[in-house]
Amino acid sequence: MALMSFDPTRAAGLETLADFVPRAGRAYAAERNTDRGPGDRANVSTLSPWVRHRLITEREVVEAVLERHSLEAAGKFVQEVYWRTYWKGWLELRPSxxxxxxxxxxxxxxxxxxxxxxxxxxxxxxxxxxxxxxxxxxxxxxxxxxxxxxxxxxxxxxxxxxxxxxxxxxxxxxxxxxxxxxxxxxxxxxxxxxxxxxxxxxxxxxxxxxxxTEGRFRPTGLATEAPAVSDDAPVPPPAAPPTPAPLPRGRVGLLLHEDDLHAESLAESLAAAGSEVVAVAAPTAGEERSPLAPIAPLVGRFTAHALVDGRDRAVSAFGAPADALDGLTASALIGWARAHELTAIVTPFAPVGPTRDRLDAAARGLADEGLSLTPVLREWDARAWPHATRGFFPFRERIPALLREQGIGRQAR
Ligand SMILES: Cc1cc2nc3c(=O)[nH]c(=O)nc-3n(C[C@H](O)[C@H](O)[C@H](O)COP(=O)(O)OP(=O)(O)OC[C@H]3O[C@@H](n4cnc5c(N)ncnc54)[C@H](O)[C@@H]3O)c2cc1C
Missing domain, CATH: 1.10.579.10 (DNA Cyclobutane Dipyrimidine Photolyase, subunit A, domain 3)
Structure with missing residues (x-):
C-alpha cells in the first residue's frame, strides 16, 4: 500500500494539483465522502497542506480545475475550496x-x-x-x-x-x-x-x-445522541472586513510567514505601488499554534521547509537577498530594517490566528520606531470575506459572481 507523502514545496503541490485536476469534476462530487484509507486518496485532492500555507493559492487551484471542467461539473470541488475562504472570513469578522x-x-x-x-x-x-x-x-x-x-x-x-x-x-x-x-x-x-x-x-x-469506509471500520458503543455543547458567550456580530492598505513606496523588506508563501504573485501590485523589495526574510513561527504544547515534529518540519521554499522563490522573483531573522519579533525586525535602510516592511496578510497575533505585536513595536508593517491583502480574500457574515449557504450563492469578478473560469471570459 503506497501511503501518500507531503513534500513541502510548491513544485510538489503543483504536481499533486495537476494529477488531481482530471478527477475534480463529477467524479469528485460522487466519491469524495468515501474514506478508503491512507493507501487510496484518489477520490479527494489531498491539497490542503499546500493550500493552507499558500504554497499554491486557492485561486490557482480553482483556475486549474475550471480550465478543465465547467463550473457546473466541478461546482462541488470549487465549493469545498470556498469553505476554507468562508471559514477564514467568518473568523476574520469575529476574532474574539x-x-x-x-x-x-x-x-x-x-x-x-x-x-x-x-x-x-x-x-x-x-x-x-x-x-x-x-x-x-x-x-x-x-x-x-x-x-x-x-x-x-x-x-x-x-x-x-x-x-x-x-x-x-x-x-x-x-x-x-x-x-x-x-x-x-x-x-x-x-x-x-x-x-x-x-x-x-x-x-x-x-x-x-x-x-x-467501505466496511473497514464498524465501531460499536458510540453515543446515540449529540446534545449541543453549551457556551455562555454568544457569537459577536460581524466586524467590518479588512480592506487593502495603501502599499508603501521606496525600499521595503518582504516578510514571509507560514500563512502565505506565494509572494511572487504579489510582485505586480507591489511594483505598481512603487514598493521596491530589497530584502526577504521568512522566520519560523509555526511553534505558536498552541499554548499547551509544541507542534508535532512532522508539522514543524513541513512548515520549516515550506518557509524555505517560499523564501527561495521570493529571492528569485524579487532579486533581493534573504536574511535570517531571530524570530518574528519587533526587535528582530527593527534591526533588519536598519541594516537595509528600509522605509517599511510588507507582509502577506495573515488571517486571524497565531501568526497574526505575532505580527500585530511586532507591528506595535515597529510603530514606536516610526516603521510600518503593511499587510498585503489578496483580491481573493478581499472580495469574499465581506460575504462571510451569515452561514455558508448564502455565502455559497456568491461563488459564481466572485469568480466572474476575478475573471476566473471559462464562463468569466
Ligand atoms: C473537525 C475538523 C477539523 C478540520 N481541520 C482542518 C484544518 O485544520 N485545516 C484544514 O485545511 N481543513 C480542516 N478541515 C476541513 C477538511 O477536512 C480538510 O480541508 C480536507 O479534508 C482536506 O483534504 P483534501 O485537501 O483532500 O480536501 P478536498 O476534499 O480535496 O477539498 C479540496 C480543498 O478544499 C478545502 N476544503 C475542503 N473541505 C473543507 C472544509 N470542510 N473546510 C475548509 N476547507 C475545506 C481544502 O483547502 C481542500 O484542500 C477540518 C474538518 C473537520 C471536520
Whole structure:
C-alpha cells in the first residue's frame, strides 16, 4: 500500500494539483465522502497542506480545475475550496471567537478529572479501544492528514462518546495536522459541537462509518445522541472586513510567514505601488499554534521547509537577498530594517490566528520606531470575506459572481 507523502514545496503541490485536476469534476462530487484509507486518496485532492500555507493559492487551484471542467461539473470541488475562504472570513469578522478558544485551552486541560485525563491520554494516543477512532488517531500522528469524514467522526466521538472538551480535540488536531488551520479547524470543531450552527450537532454513527469506509471500520458503543455543547458567550456580530492598505513606496523588506508563501504573485501590485523589495526574510513561527504544547515534529518540519521554499522563490522573483531573522519579533525586525535602510516592511496578510497575533505585536513595536508593517491583502480574500457574515449557504450563492469578478473560469471570459 503506497501511503501518500507531503513534500513541502510548491513544485510538489503543483504536481499533486495537476494529477488531481482530471478527477475534480463529477467524479469528485460522487466519491469524495468515501474514506478508503491512507493507501487510496484518489477520490479527494489531498491539497490542503499546500493550500493552507499558500504554497499554491486557492485561486490557482480553482483556475486549474475550471480550465478543465465547467463550473457546473466541478461546482462541488470549487465549493469545498470556498469553505476554507468562508471559514477564514467568518473568523476574520469575529476574532474574539479565536481568542476565547485560545484562552479556554489551559482551563479545559486543568479542569479534567483524573478519569477524563486518562480518557484524553488514551484518545490522543489511539488507545481507547474504539475501532476506527484509534486508527484515525494513529494516522494523524503518522501522516499529519485525515480524510474530511474521519475528522468529523473523530471530533464527534471525542465530544459525544468520550465526553471530552471540544477545545482539547481542536488543539490536538491543530498541532498534528500538516494543514492545521486556525479558522477551518476551530470552526469545524465548533460546528460538530453544535456551537457554530447553534443547536445543530454532528453525530457519528456506526452505519455511516461502516458505509463510508467501505466496511473497514464498524465501531460499536458510540453515543446515540449529540446534545449541543453549551457556551455562555454568544457569537459577536460581524466586524467590518479588512480592506487593502495603501502599499508603501521606496525600499521595503518582504516578510514571509507560514500563512502565505506565494509572494511572487504579489510582485505586480507591489511594483505598481512603487514598493521596491530589497530584502526577504521568512522566520519560523509555526511553534505558536498552541499554548499547551509544541507542534508535532512532522508539522514543524513541513512548515520549516515550506518557509524555505517560499523564501527561495521570493529571492528569485524579487532579486533581493534573504536574511535570517531571530524570530518574528519587533526587535528582530527593527534591526533588519536598519541594516537595509528600509522605509517599511510588507507582509502577506495573515488571517486571524497565531501568526497574526505575532505580527500585530511586532507591528506595535515597529510603530514606536516610526516603521510600518503593511499587510498585503489578496483580491481573493478581499472580495469574499465581506460575504462571510451569515452561514455558508448564502455565502455559497456568491461563488459564481466572485469568480466572474476575478475573471476566473471559462464562463468569466
Ligand atoms: C473537525 C475538523 C477539523 C478540520 N481541520 C482542518 C484544518 O485544520 N485545516 C484544514 O485545511 N481543513 C480542516 N478541515 C476541513 C477538511 O477536512 C480538510 O480541508 C480536507 O479534508 C482536506 O483534504 P483534501 O485537501 O483532500 O480536501 P478536498 O476534499 O480535496 O477539498 C479540496 C480543498 O478544499 C478545502 N476544503 C475542503 N473541505 C473543507 C472544509 N470542510 N473546510 C475548509 N476547507 C475545506 C481544502 O483547502 C481542500 O484542500 C477540518 C474538518 C473537520 C471536520
Amino acid at each position: 471567537v479565536w481568542s476565547r478558544y485560545r484562552s479556554g485551552l489551559a482551563p479545559a486541560l486543568d479542569g479534567l478529572s483524573p478519569a477524563d485525563r486518562a480518557t484524553y491520554d488514551a484518545a490522543i494516543a489511539g488507545r481507547t479501544g474504539i475501532e476506527g477512532f484509534d486508527d484515525w488517531a494513529r494516522e494523524l500522528l503518522e501522516l499529519g492528514y485525515l480524510h474530511n469524514h474521519a475528522r468529523m467522526w473523530f471530533a464527534s466521538i471525542w465530544i459525544f462518546t468520550l465526553g471530552l472538551p471540544w477545545q482539547l480535540g481542536a488543539d490536538h488536531f491543530l498541532r498534528h495536522l500538516l494543514d492545521g488551520d486556525p479558522a477551518s479547524n476551530t470552526l469545524s470543531w465548533r460546528w460538530v459541537a453544535g456551537l457554530q450552527t447553534v443547536g445543530k450537532t454532528y453525530l457519528a454513527t456506526t452505519q455511516n462509518i461502516e458505509f463510508a
